[in-house]
Amino acid sequence: MKTFKFLFALLLSLLFGVVPSFAQKQIVIPLSNPGDPGQLELGIVRGSISVSGSDTEEVIISYDGDRSMNEAPENKNGLRRISNNSVGFEVIENDNKVEIGGAPPQSEVNFSITVPRNFSLYLSTVNGGDVQVENVNGEMEISNVNGNVSLTNVGGSATVNTVNGDITASFNSINRESPMAFSNVQGDIDITLPSDAGVTAKMRSEWGEVYTDFNMEIDRSNRESIEADSDVYRVSINNWITGRINGGGPEYMFKTLRGDIYLRKQ
């Protein structure tokens, strides 16, 4: 299996006399099996991620490094600075799996990536930006800490969590078998599902409210039920609102501490 390995160490300021402060660069990664579904893994500490699906057979990675993060003087005592700790990362492609890693935590990078439509995404960032995905169909595992996550026109399944940030997702198709989960601490969760989605929604907002325009069979009965038959003893604690949409299906969990939950019909 052919493996592409790209190592980029960008010497922004020194090699080129004058460099725009937001240098937009692009890398094109060909896939081992063009046309087949693939996946993208990207975890950064500082920066934003934006992924969009299009009719392409390769992965196009655009990024910019924020030069202003490096506050060290470029010339010191008559010497020029040749060290660089702004942007550096590594891209590995193996069997349609694209992995972007190795970005130093102190540098901020903003990624804008174009992938084929059938791609699974495993994205995470911590500070400094949002995660946005549009027009992609696949499995999505997305986490952010201080920033929003928005999924637009996506399909498949998703598990999304943030700490301080809104979660917005609109699905135009869902995987009928897969459960999904959306959780955060502070921020709203706003999910739009196809009107014929058969799911069992399990929702809880500790200090917020839950809203929906789906016809939901809501089961609040098991707030706290203790089931003691023969030797089996089960406690189900439930401050959860459990609602079956279109007869129910895989479990979709929505949990926030300090935000509202909106579950919308497309």
Add this chain to the structure above:
Amino acid sequence: MIDEKYIDLVTAYLQNDLNTDQQKKLDELIESGKIDLLDLKEMEIMIGKMDSLDTPKPSSAMRDRFYTMLDEEKEAQTVSWSHKLNGWMVEQKQRFQLSYLVYIAAVFLTGLMIGDLYAPISNQDEQIEQLMSEVSQMREVMMISLLDNSSPTERLKAVNISNEIRSVDERVVNALLKTLNNDSNVNVRLAAVDALTSHANNPAARSGLINSIAQQESPIVQAALADAMLALQERQSVDEFKKLLSRDELDSNVRNKLENTIAELI
């Protein structure tokens, strides 16, 4: 002698019962000499004599003889072979019906015994129980293998399956605890908290939840553990929550929640 074939005519004449046709025919026959008038007259006279004859009365001896004979005949009838045969046949018929019933009963009982051999009536509940435990075991195996899946959706599915296992054993509890403490996905860990809480009758699950509190970095999981401990009224968790509270980086919402939880538990 008068010819036999005219006897009807003659009898009718003798009884004075001739119609005109018959009278005519008789006259013709007499004229033609086929019936001798003398013979006819002789017969007429004889009828007249017979009428005047005394009818002899039966004697009492005759009457006795008659009844004796009747009795004899009756006696003969009762022991007659035909009667015997008849009786025997009725008897056979009854015997046949009886044996037929016995035969039916025997077949029925044999069927019952064979049926009992293959599906003992008293063991049906046991078999259902066995089947259910097999299903439960299958779920267990499926769940444990799914928990190691690289896809977060599959792991979420696995945790949800564990909610359907009625009574969990050590293997399931250990697998869930491993997930709770090590899974990379916050939502999967969150689901594991709920799953373990619903199996809190298992002491390993309960103590595992308590021990996990101080290990959790995610604020939403910390908050979920606080909910779980409150639902289980687990006072031993207080010390663990205090460990979390001593951390400076603790989310302020979670800090607030943990303080409330501790206050309610004590």
